[in-house]
Amino acid sequence: xxxATRALLDADSDAxxxxxxxxxxxxxxxxxxxxxxxxxxxxxxxxxGDLRAVVSAIHIAAEVRRMGALAVHxxxxxxxxxxxHAVPDEVSPYFEEMGSRAVELGSNARLVLMSPDPRRAxxxxxxDDEIDELHGRLRAVLMDRxxxxxxxxxxxxxxxxxxxxxYADHAALIARCIIFQATGHHDLQAxxxxxxxxxxxxxx
Amino acid sequence: xxxATRALLDADSDAxxxxxxxxxxxxxxxxxxxxxxxxxxxxxxxxxGDLRAVVSAIHIAAEVRRMGALAVHxxxxxxxxxxxHAVPDEVSPYFEEMGSRAVELGSNARLVLMSPDPRRAxxxxxxDDEIDELHGRLRAVLMDRxxxxxxxxxxxxxxxxxxxxxYADHAALIARCIIFQATGHHDLQAxxxxxxxxxxxxxx
Numbered sequence: 001x002x003x004a005t006r007a008l009l010d011a012d013s014d015a016x017x018x019x020x021x022x023x024x025x026x027x028x029x030x031x032x033x034x035x036x037x038x039x040x041x042x043x044x045x046x047x048x049g050d051l052r053a054v055v056s057a058i059h060i061a062a063e064v065r066r067m068g069a070l071a072v073h074x075x076x077x078x079x080x081x082x083x084x085h086a087v088p089d090e091v092s093p094y095f096e097e098m099g100s101r102a103v104e105l106g107s108n109a110r111l112v113l114m115s116p117d118p119r120r121a122x123x124x125x126x127x128d129d130e131i132d133e134l135h136g137r138l139r140a141v142l143m144d145r146x147x148x149x150x151x152x153x154x155x156x157x158x159x160x161x162x163x164x165x166x167y168a169d170h171a172a173l174i175a176r177c178i179i180f181q182a183t184g185h186h187d188l189q190a191x192x193x194x195x196x197x198x199x200x201x202x203x204x
Numbered sequence: 205x206x207x208a209t210r211a212l213l214d215a216d217s218d219a220x221x222x223x224x225x226x227x228x229x230x231x232x233x234x235x236x237x238x239x240x241x242x243x244x245x246x247x248x249x250x251x252x253g254d255l256r257a258v259v260s261a262i263h264i265a266a267e268v269r270r271m272g273a274l275a276v277h278x279x280x281x282x283x284x285x286x287x288x289h290a291v292p293d294e295v296s297p298y299f300e301e302m303g304s305r306a307v308e309l310g311s312n313a314r315l316v317l318m319s320p321d322p323r324r325a326x327x328x329x330x331x332d333d334e335i336d337e338l339h340g341r342l343r344a345v346l347m348d349r350x351x352x353x354x355x356x357x358x359x360x361x362x363x364x365x366x367x368x369x370x371y372a373d374h375a376a377l378i379a380r381c382i383i384f385q386a387t388g389h390h391d392l393q394a395x396x397x398x399x400x401x402x403x404x405x406x407x408x
Contacts, residue, residue, distance in 0.1 A: 054245055055259060058241045078212040085213070096213065
């Protein structure tokens with residue numbers, strides 16, 4: 001973060017690239033730490049299943065809490081702009097689509113929680129990718145010089161886009177957590193790759 | 205999220221308020237789920253200390269990974285804007301201050317990890333509050349009609365502010381996790397209140 005801040009304030013491209021490349025190390029290290037923790041849990045073989053369920057439950061509660069906070073962030077922007085619309089008509093369809101995908105993700109995550117279903121989990125992954133894609137296109141609209149609305153509206157739209165993207169990511173993490181619990185395969189590598197891939201989407 | 209999206213797209217203030225008020229229930233429910241999970245862990249009395257350490261380690265790894273991703277997001281914006289500065293001079297001091305507080309938070313979280321020290325944990329809470337405060341003031345600058353820079357710059361500044369705010373929050377969560385591990389007091393109520401208080405800051 002120190003180097004990222006320097007890159008930001010000094011417009012230092014080398015520093016920025018060093019941060020981006022260095023992220024692979026963090027992903028590898030945190031993945032390794034989690035892996036070791038899971039191995040330690042597995043060593044408690046007698047109660048391994050229960051423990052895994054308990055750890056999943058703790059994770060899921062934290063993800064749900066964050067999803068709730070993100071929905072509140074969306075509602076607050078709507079509330080602050082009332083009676084005006086926070087979102088210009090031009091970008092409304094993005095939020096229609098992100099909103100309905102996000103809700104679908106949330107309810108699929110809930111269904112997977114009640115009955116782990118790899119096919120539904122795959123649907124979640126697909127919806128999450130779709131929201132990332134929409135988010136990327138929304139960012140492009142904002143960055144376009146032809147943006148005809150206020151700066152305040154652009155700021156709101158940028159943050160709203162981010163909130164939906166995060167919401168989707170948390171729902172996807174819940175699904176992964178449950179699939180891990182059901183199959184014992186925690187797919188950390190895939191999570192690590194996604195986390196690492198995310199900045200590229202961000203950078204579009 | 206469904207209701208929040210409706211509030212957003214229909215400029216429906218009642219729906220927005222219902223979401224904001226309903227957040228207390230989510231906070232209470234997720235807190236309750238975590239509480240129960242911790243109780244279940246504690247029932248494994250023979251190995252409770254080890255398990256608590258393992259669960260903390262899993263949490264901390266996830267938080268560190270997210271902090272890394274946020275630093276990358278900052279670096280990417282710096283990189284994309286190079287050789288220009290992503291941040292107009294006018295708001296540079298905010299990022300100087302948020303950047304140095306964020307780095308301090310990160311290194312204090314690391315120190316608390318090596319030796320749990322409630323005084324240092326209190327410092328972390330204070331730095332986190334300070335960053336929330338700076339973030340609120342930065343949002344006010346962006347929303348001011350006198351903003352003289354481009355829409356793209358405003359979007360970058362809004363997202364950057366959010367990234368620093370999130371980074372600080374993850375560092376603070378690590379500290380809480382460690383203090384829980386050291387003291388057995390997981391301070392969920394305080395986290396719940398903070399989570400619930402956050403939107404008010406956001407709404408400034």
